[in-house]
Amino acid sequence: MATETWTVDGVALSSVAYDIRTWNGLDNVPGVNVSGSGSGTSGGTNGMFQMAQMHGEFWYPQYYTAATKLLTMFVSSNDPNTGNPPSSIDQGRQNFDKNFDTLTRLFGRRRNLLNVVRNMSDGTSRGALCSVMSTIEPQLVPITSAQITVELAIPDGFWRDATDTTLATLVAAFSGRVTALDAATAPMNDMQFNIVGPVTNPRVTDNESGSWVQYTGTVAAGKTLVIHNVNMAIDDGGSGWSPVLANMVHSGDSNWLTLYPTAAGGVNITFGGSGTTGATQLLLVGHKKFLR
DSSP states (O other): OOOOEEEETTEETTSSSEEEEEOTTTSOOOOBOOOOOOSSSSOOBTTEEOOTTOSSOEEOOOOBOOEEEEEEEEEOOSOTTTOOOOSSHHHHHHHHHHHHHHHHHHHTOOSSOEEEEEEOTTSOEEEEEEEEOSOOOOEESSSSOEEEEEEEEETTOSEEESSOEEEEEEETTEEEEEGGGTTOOSOBOSOEEEEEBSEEEEEEEETTTOOEEEEOSEEOBTOEEEEETTTTEEEOTTSSOOOOGGGEEEESSSSSOOBOOOTTSSEEEEEEEESOOTTOEEEEEEOOEEOO
């Protein structure tokens, strides 16, 4: 099993100077967004709303809020460079000041999000851009060490793979589980879809939610249609043609298409169209997302 560590803007919190002391609050998952709408007598709560003069409540698909994480660290009096214990009380106090200053600089930023990376027990890494939500209030034990807790918020709500890669390559008429995404536990709303022709009216459907995205036109042989979820754009991926944005249609999501993990693991999608050959492909490019 790999050693589990955390880094913030490249600074390791697992050093002897400022170690993670407890896992309490680290594995919190995002809550449910309860800002539902409706014309009934009450607004949405936990994915439901009540209509006037009707029994029960209506359920609607739920969305996650931002996530919060609590980092509880121990600021020691060990040398921040070597990790050696201090040779005197005075030296210990000086080391403590250096270590504490490092943390206050790190978590005192208010003009930028922090790049937090969590190295998991299996050797993989998960990252998130975080905002500091609380001030640092040290509990001195006694004057040469202290325990501090920092509350972080993940505006996006989810952790993600540290790097973007081509996660899966699927052939036309594919329908089923994408095992390359088995580890994902959170919705992936910023996946990039690269469709390689030939194919006419290509459609990608997330079978868990029923949402889909489609290009009503033809992607010729040797050409690529790149569907960007991040900015709701499309392009040719440098393959030398001009796809038409007005030909894009979708249903079920505010972006082109969100992929939702299933209870069995992975995502379950359908990809197809007409006029396909063995060269027709769908490439999923991006990163897996995680609730914790």
